Amino acid sequence: MSQQLSRLYSISRKETRQIIGLMSGTSLDGLDIALCAVSGSGLNTSVRLRNFATVPYSEEVKTRIRTVFARKEVDFQYLIVLNEWIGMLHAEMITNCLQEWGVAAEEVDCIASHGQTVFHAPAHQHGLPDMPNATLQIGDGDHIAVRTGIITLSDFRQKHLAAGGEGAPLAVYGDYLLFSKKEENRLMLNMGGIANFTYLPRTLDASSVFVTDTGPGNTLLDAFSQKLFGLPYDKDAALARAGTVHTALLNALKNNPFFDAPFPKTTGPEVFNTAYVLKAQQETGTREISGEDLLATLTAFSAETIVAAIRQIILPGERYSLYASGGGMHNPLLMAYIQQELPEMKLAPSDDLGISGDAKEAVLFAILANETLAGEAVDYGSREGVPSVHMGKISLPR
Numbered sequence: 453m454s455q456q457l458s459r460l461y462s463i464s465r466k467e468t469r470q471i472i473g474l475m476s477g478t479s480l481d482g483l484d485i486a487l488c489a490v491s492g493s494g495l496n497t498s499v500r501l502r503n504f505a506t507v508p509y510s511e512e513v514k515t516r517i518r519t520v521f522a523r524k525e526v527d528f529q530y531l532i533v534l535n536e537w538i539g540m541l542h543a544e545m546i547t548n549c550l551q552e553w554g555v556a557a558e559e560v561d562c563i564a565s566h567g568q569t570v571f572h573a574p575a576h577q578h579g580l581p582d583m584p585n586a587t588l589q590i591g592d593g594d595h596i597a598v599r600t601g602i603i604t605l606s607d608f609r610q611k612h613l614a615a616g617g618e619g620a621p622l623a624v625y626g627d628y629l630l631f632s633k634k635e636e637n638r639l640m641l642n643m644g645g646i647a648n649f650t651y652l653p654r655t656l657d658a659s660s661v662f663v664t665d666t667g668p669g670n671t672l673l674d675a676f677s678q679k680l681f682g683l684p685y686d687k688d689a690a691l692a693r694a695g696t697v698h699t700a701l702l703n704a705l706k707n708n709p710f711f712d713a714p715f716p717k718t719t720g721p722e723v724f725n726t727a728y729v730l731k732a733q734q735e736t737g738t739r740e741i742s743g744e745d746l747l748a749t750l751t752a753f754s755a756e757t758i759v760a761a762i763r764q765i766i767l768p769g770e771r772y773s774l775y776a777s778g779g780g781m782h783n784p785l786l787m788a789y790i791q792q793e794l795p796e797m798k799l800a801p802s803d804d805l806g807i808s809g810d811a812k813e814a815v816l817f818a819i820l821a822n823e824t825l826a827g828e829a830v831d832y833g834s835r836e837g838v839p840s841v842h843m844g845k846i847s848l849p850r
């Protein structure tokens with residue numbers, strides 16, 4: 453057996469694996485790096501978050517990514533070059549973090565790299581007849597493996613697509629393994645650029661777990677904070693709090709077939725972007741409203757569509773706990789809105805379950821890699837959007 457394969461084999465047999473989970477989402481705020489000690493697999497998985505950092509993207513990095521991000525037409529050569537460059541950039545960010553944390557690369561068993569989503573195109577969104585669901589994450593895994601010297605698993609979403617899914621959300625797999633609790637129905641709500649939630653039944657029945665996107669989380673708030681106020685985001689909802697919700701505009705924003713489509717479903721800034729909002733403003737004669745009013749309305753838009761999606765799946769007579777993660781959990785107005793509209797369940801941060809809401813998505817990719825390396829296949833039954841597959845392509849350092 454080659455040395456590298458034998459290393460992979462021995463990693464898969466370890467009791468505890470040291471795995472770096474990476475996530476860089478649609479907010480383009482930076483790269484989340486979570487060094488996790490993962491023990492066991494399947495429902496016996498336990499994880500200890502050893503170190504976590506969000507390495508911010510510089511304005512230059514953001515500008516480069518925005519050149520291709522969620523755009524139907526791009527400079528193809530630039531996209532190809534970015535694929536390599538982001539792999540190199542992420543490798544450098546990991547190496548710097550390890551140095552800062554005093555952790556040697558040899559201590560780390562593998563990296564689980566999500567990559568940078570540049571375009572998400574489920575069939576319901578691209579509308580091309582007889583063409584499959586598609587999504588593209590860039591930042592090549594071989595570059596990360598070679599530059600860090602650490603085995604890297606990457607490009608997790610393609611297997612999900614190959615098995616009939618939309619390539620997202622993948623959170624369900626880690627949520628189920630880490631956060632399921634007997635006799636407690638749990639809803640794990642993540643509010644990143646786009647919001648999604650996982651349903652974890654109190655029966656622990658894998659074939660009943662469920663996940664879906666709900667629509668925008670922070671993506672529109674960030675876009676208009678930037679456009680109107682030159683700010684990366686509406687910190688602590690200071691701007692939205694100073695505004696008033698415009699009901700006609702809110703209703704126009706909610707008037708999109710995505711919200712009527714059955715679960716599970718996914719979306720992205722390819723649909724929910726500034727042009728989408730400007731069109732709704734045009735239709736409702738609200739082009740002249742203040743920036744604060746617009747942000748108040750967009751906050752209500754995110755909150756109401758999240759609540760409406762959750763309301764669709766809850767059953768009368770059942771009790772649910774709701775746990776929040778992602779940057780949106782730091783938005784007090786968004787959180788208060790959701791809690792107010794769902795008074796029957798307590799909204800708490802996922803931190804209460806032992807994993808920081810900021811680190812959760814990166815940790816979940818570490819869990820996906822752990823399952824690929826060591827997991828007995830969990831049978832998720834035939835639930836749409838949750839195929840029973842192991843994900844990630846393996847890049848060896850040499």
Ligand SMILES: Nc1ncnc2c1ncn2[C@@H]1O[C@H](COP(=O)(O)OP(=O)(O)OP(=O)(O)O)[C@@H](O)[C@H]1O
Nearest residue numbers: 477478479644645646670685687688778779782783
């Ligand atoms: N104090 C705060 N007040 C308001 N919003 C905040 C605050 N802190 C973070 N956010 C929001 O969280 C965003 C970052 O969220 P997060 O890191 O979860 O996004 P992401 O990982 O890119 O998302 P995705 O889940 O779509 O991949 C910021 O852009 C901002 O909108």
Ligand SMILES: CC(=O)N[C@H]1[C@@H]2OC[C@@H](O2)[C@@H](O)[C@@H]1O[C@H](C)C(=O)O
Nearest residue numbers: 569572587620621622623644646813
């Ligand atoms: C294509 C893509 O990158 N989708 C992200 C995005 O950010 C939130 C939401 O939209 C979710 O569907 C997904 O990420 C999380 C990590 C997921 O797959 O669960």
